[in-house]
Amino acid sequence: MNSTDNILLEVRNLRKYFPVTSGIFSRVVNSVKAVDNVSFHIKAGETLGLVGESGCGKTTVSRLILRLAEPSGGEVYFEGEDVFKLRGDRLRRFRKNVQVVFQDPYSSLNPRLSIGSIIAEGIGAHGIARGRKKREIVENLLERVGLSAGYYNRYPHEFSGGQRQRIAIARALSLSPRLIICDEPVSALDVSIQAQILNLLAELKKDFNLSYLFISHDLAVVEHVSDRIATMYMGEITEIAGAEEFYSRPLHPYTIALLSANLLPDPKQKKRPVILRGDVPSPLAPPSGCRFHTRCPVAEDVCRVKWPEPVEVSAGHVVRCHLVDREAPAPPGPLADLTFNTA
Amino acid sequence: MEPVLKISNLKVSFDTDEGPARAVDGIDLEIMKGTTLGLVGESGCGKSVTCLSVLRLIPSPPGRITGGEILYKGRNLLALPEKDMERIRGNDISMIFQEPMTSLNPVFTIGEQIKEVIMLHQQKTSAEAEELTVRILDKVGIPSPRIRMRAYPHQMSGGMKQRVMIAMALSCNPEILIADEPTTALDVTIQAQILELMQSLQDESGMSILLVTHDLGVVASMASHVAIMYASRIVEYGSVEDIFSDPRHPYTLGLFTSIPVIGKRGGALYVIPGNVPDPLSFPDGCKFWPRCLFAAEQCMTQEPSLREIRDGHKTACHFSQSIDKHVWKEKTKTTSFLISG
Ligand SMILES: Nc1ncnc2c1ncn2[C@@H]1O[C@H](COP(=O)(O)OP(=O)(O)O)[C@@H](O)[C@H]1O
Ligand code: SF4
């Protein structure tokens, strides 16, 4: 890896298999591959969007990176250090540098603490400041996220969903992190509040030189904020590309279906979405071959038996689909009919 | 086109400890026969209360329909005896909800539940009702309906449950389907399936749909007419083409420029300043004035009524004649999909 690329976070072949047990002796009878061989990186100052439907493994990826869950395999490097091997001071430094904002601003803030204490907690714990200075930092943060310094002694229940999300963002910012993992940060909010939070995150990114891993099921939101976008399906990354390319030249049939199912607010757009048949299969019995083949409109015989390897079709554009792994001008063969036309 | 349902000056309020909350505050709406009306607005603006009023399902107490008229086939639903209203529900007007799980009974199979609805409304023997159940389940795209009808709700995915709800709602061929955020809880690929299903059922039966959603993409692709709701009032109404190509109410313009649109990345989103008002203490005059970029003296005292500005396009704003997307773009400097045309 070229050092000038300035890779902040690198995830390599990350896996999380949850054992499925049965009987009184809790014999392990099966496993759910919640995250399977997931690889991606985030450069300094960049936002990587991670999009996929509920249950596809997005949150598990973030929990693994944050060391809130034990991985079954793979590695995560942050600023070049192997995160799973960090101990002591280095682990503390990592925990300071990587922060998280969750979807639910109701359950993620301790209801018994004032918002000042919530935001100040990490500042004290990491020995960044104490007393008056600490309070001053918190008051500045409150104002920076669009709240009033006077809210210091108020409690979470006094605030609306959007305001609580601002409090969670202030808490994440309090340790001057380099990376913030935003896990569905606007999904619980109404559109007008969503716009406030998205604008705030964009400003903070610039002002504090932050990087984001931005997780969402909403492709329009992800596309708005991201420099690069990855799609996930049943624990695997199906496609990664720069945001422009992702939209203008999607190659994985799942990406194409997601794009077309995301209806444009434009009544003149009369294109019917690509309809995927059926539901996502049970993770207890994942399909053979490509995990997407049961719903894929262009699946061929090979898809049912052989697991597709990720292929880099052009610089930084990685696709996991047999039909793309061909010496043909892209989009190849049957995918051409599916291609989501941006014109 | 003739309206199949006409709501005039509907008012609903809920009694709370702090006084009456005006959940719906004098709305006018029409649903044209065989078409879909999209009802759009943020949470709490009164969409669900409007839907429940049509079926007279407002929980009372604390709720009260305090005024207005809902005309269906020449009859005012609000004045019908409860016995007649029972026949209307399911037979003439059916409803599906956002959360299919809460509206399905967990202890009965889905087949039993649909059959029960059929036998309640139609003169059918048990065997006939069962056959009809199979046919309906098949029609809404449930594979192997004879087997699946023996399943319990918890054995089905969210998308399948919503299909079951649609099957139940359509079992008696209603004239009007009220769908309150039917796809909000579903993943987008499943949403696409359900919307396609609703569209094809409408094409086939000619039913009218009242589709409640906060998703402008869903409205644009499904509806022929749109009503934008804000703080218990309809602020703009018109054909889907008019609303999307020539929005005239400042709230509509604000809403439309506050959402990210695929293919138009980057750039700041417009933020409507302030917060949604509390139905316990709405501002005097136009309910939007504290957040409106165009608010003038008059707006603070006089509530604008919903008036036609041009062929069937209505707004509730004193200044709609002089506010449009060009003025908006100039004033806010926001870029958005709707400014393109
Ligand atoms: N059962 C109820 N008791 C008290 N208030 C209610 C009840 N149902 C709805 N409301 C109030 O009525 C208003 C409109 O709500 P609703 O129609 O559910 O909004 P929407 O469907 O647009 O999100 C809100 O202020 C809500 O709190
Ligand atoms: S009536 Fe006045 S306050 Fe209300 S939307 Fe129009 S300009 Fe704004």
Ligand SMILES: [Mg+2]
């Ligand atoms: Mg509602």
